[in-house]
Amino acid sequence: QVQLVESGGGLVQPGGSLRLSCEASIRIYRIFAMGWYLQAPGNQRELVAAMPGGGGTNIADSVKGRFTISRDDAKNTMFLQMNSLKPEDTAVYYCNAEGYTMLMEIFNSWGQGTQVTVSS
Secondary structure (H helix, E strand, O other): OOOEEEEOOEEEOOOOOEEEEEEEOOOEEEEEEEEEEEEOOOOOOEEEEEEOOOOOOEEOHHHOOOEEEEEEHHHOEEEEEEOOOOHHHOEEEEEEEEEEEOOOOEEEEEEOOEEEEEOO
């Protein structure tokens, strides 16, 4: 089974930047859909940014112009670049990816979550 390992979270001041990474534990053939989600205590997990299978990107209104979603297929890694961070961006961020393993089996996996805290 494909495991996604997240890194890059931490404490940053308002206006700062972070880049979250999400790396597959094994080599995969292709990602055909991916996304980043956030979850605050007592709330459901909600979409921040996604690259759906149909192409293009979907970005939440609250982060448009500040966050960028991307991936590097050669490194089996996806990224969330977060700029101009605000205190309201504070949350646990989760990555999700769906695609094919090298055996051409479909996988859908979640990262373990990484804490992002924006505070002075």
